[in-house]
Amino acid sequence: MSLSLGDDIQRATQTGGPRASTSDVHVRSISPLPSPREILEEMPLGDERASLVASSRDEVRAILDGTDDRLVVVTGPCSVHDTEAALDYAQRLAPIAHAHRDELRIVMRMYFEKPRTTVGWKGLINDPGMDESYDIPRGLRLARSVLLGVLDTGLPVGCEFLEPTSPQYIADTVTWGAIGARTTESQVHRQLASGVSMPIGFKNATDGTVQVAIDGCRAAGSAQVFFGSDVDGKAALVSTTGNPDTHVILRGGRGGPNYSEADIEAAAALLAKAGLPASVMVDASHANSGKSHIRQAEVAREIAAMVASGNRGISGVMLESFLVAGRQEPGPGTLVYGQSVTDACMDLATTESLLDELAAAVISRRKQ
Ligand SMILES: O=C[C@H](O)[C@H](O)COP(=O)(O)O
Ligand SMILES: C=C(OP(=O)(O)O)C(=O)O
Numbered sequence: 003m004s005l006s007l008g009d010d011i012q013r014a015t016q017t018g019g020p021r022a023s024t025s026d027v028h029v030r031s032i033s034p035l036p037s038p039r040e041i042l043e044e045m046p047l048g049d050e051r052a053s054l055v056a057s058s059r060d061e062v063r064a065i066l067d068g069t070d071d072r073l074v075v076v077t078g079p080c081s082v083h084d085t086e087a088a089l090d091y092a093q094r095l096a097p098i099a100h101a102h103r104d105e106l107r108i109v110m111r112m113y114f115e116k117p118r119t120t121v122g123w124k125g126l127i128n129d130p131g132m133d134e135s136y137d138i139p140r141g142l143r144l145a146r147s148v149l150l151g152v153l154d155t156g157l158p159v160g161c162e163f164l165e166p167t168s169p170q171y172i173a174d175t176v177t178w179g180a181i182g183a184r185t186t187e188s189q190v191h192r193q194l195a196s197g198v199s200m201p202i203g204f205k206n207a208t209d210g211t212v213q214v215a216i217d218g219c220r221a222a223g224s225a226q227v228f229f230g231s232d233v234d235g236k237a238a239l240v241s242t243t244g245n246p247d248t249h250v251i252l253r254g255g256r257g258g259p260n261y262s263e264a265d266i267e268a269a270a271a272l273l274a275k276a277g278l279p280a281s282v283m284v285d286a287s288h289a290n291s292g293k294s295h296i297r298q299a300e301v302a303r304e305i306a307a308m309v310a311s312g313n314r315g316i317s318g319v320m321l322e323s324f325l326v327a328g329r330q331e332p333g334p335g336t337l338v339y340g341q342s343v344t345d346a347c348m349d350l351a352t353t354e355s356l357l358d359e360l361a362a363a364v365i366s367r368r369k370q
Contacts, residue, residue, distance in 0.1 A: 036139050037235035038170035043171040045146045047174050050329070051153040055200075058158035058177040061107045062201045063247050066317050067279055072104070073309065073364055074283065074318035076160045076178060077353060078111030080345040082126050083332060085148040088112065089155075091325055091350065098354055105361035109178050110157045111320070114145045115164035116344055117184040119208075123332040123343065127168060132343070133334035142171050149175040166190050167231050169198055174267045176200055181222075183207055183253055183288070187214045195222035197240060198232075201247035203283050210255020210289070212269050216276050219248035223278075242352065250282045254289025261290050261301060263308060266315045283318030287345060295327055295346040302356045309363035312370040319360060323353035324345070 026032075031276050047055070057150070064070035072136040077095070082088045092110055099108035116125040123132055127141035132316035149172055152159050158177035164185065173179075179198055183205040195202045195218070204218035223244045230240035250269060252260045259265075261284045269278035284290070284305050291298035302321060309316055324347040325340025341347075 039233045041171050059200050062178050066249050075106050076109045077112050077321040077323050079324040080322045080342045081113050081116050081345045089151050092152040092155045096157050102361040105364035109160045112159045113162050117182045132332045186218045192218050192221035193226045193228040194293045195224040196244050199243035203249050203251040205251045205253045210257045222248050242326040251285050252282050253285035259290045270315045281315050281317040285320040287322040293345050295348045300351050306363040310366040323348045
């Protein structure tokens with residue numbers, strides 16, 4: 003004889019045991035965060051910085067759609083873990099960026115949220131002490147304050163967006179955004195990208211597939227309706243118009259690099275088929291360099307050579323660069339000042355010479 007659901011419920015009730023908990027079985031605690039409004043009121047963007055963000059977004063858009071023949075260069079540490087060192091880097095980068103302003107639109111990479119392959123430090127917002135104390139309110143305040151500090155040097159900033167609700171705390175300061183290789187196929191991240199106010203790049207997937215990034219651009223370019231929260235942190239229904247300023251970032255994949263002329267042409271053909279502008283940003287790091295900062299410099303040189311020889315399929319370059327070359331393990335103890343705690347970065351002197359080469363490459367491309 004088969005039991006109906008009603009019989010099951012009756013039997014469970016008759017046993018008289020404690021009522022089973024069906025919620026929060028694996029949750030240790032839930033505590034409130036400050037609302038985006040609170041943080042924005044504590045640290046307002048202000049008119050001067052807002053005008054830098056707005057004008058640099060326009061410049062990046064124009065480069066990505068081909069009406070401006072410069073290159074966007076996103077350069078900075080793999081992750082920000084020490085706000086003083088990040089500001090120090092910004093102060094040194096700002097005059098270099100100014101010197102190259104006619105050829106390069108330099109945006110400082112300011113990544114506060116790290117997507118992990120399995121587990122690991124998830125960035126300054128998640129665990130600012132790098133000691134598993136997870137003081138997210140402090141992380142949000144630190145992130146916003148260093149973003150404002152970098153804008154005060156005259157540099158625009160670029161971030162990866164990972165947590166679906168974190169952009170509300172910082173996105174007003176951001177000129178360019180990225181969706182990473184591990185989330186490029188995620189509907190939640192595509193919805194988020196459809197609503198942010200800045201140009202945004204989708205990385206190819208970690209297995210090297212480029213089509214998922216193009217699909218990401220198409221989804222983010224479309225109107226979307228989804229779950230979110232409002233500026234007071236209250237659950238909200240969000241309805242977007244779609245973000246027209248999306249592009250693909252080639253970062254290599256498990257099969258190896260994907261920044262050759264042939265790879266760029268193949269990506270351009272797929273983009274054209276999807277009705278999108280046929281140009282890409284090339285990430286010189288990650289799987290394009292095998293995460294070696296030494297190889298990264300060679301990759302950046304090869305990209306510069308392609309641009310110099312007239313390649314118009316490249317509109318942007320990403321570099322992972324900090325004050326000191328290499329990487330170290332994250333942690334609360336003594337760290338080397340200005341060195342990455344995630345992927346290995348090039349030092350600033352190497353970066354400066356690569357920026358010179360990229361600027362010279364744009365000048366030669368113009369002549370062709
Ligand atoms: O950019 C940083 C890393 O490549 C990315 O966060 C993945 O790191 P992991 O494989 O060490 O977790
Ligand atoms: C995590 C990053 O890259 P990817 O998503 O390409 O691995 C990054 O740029 O920090």
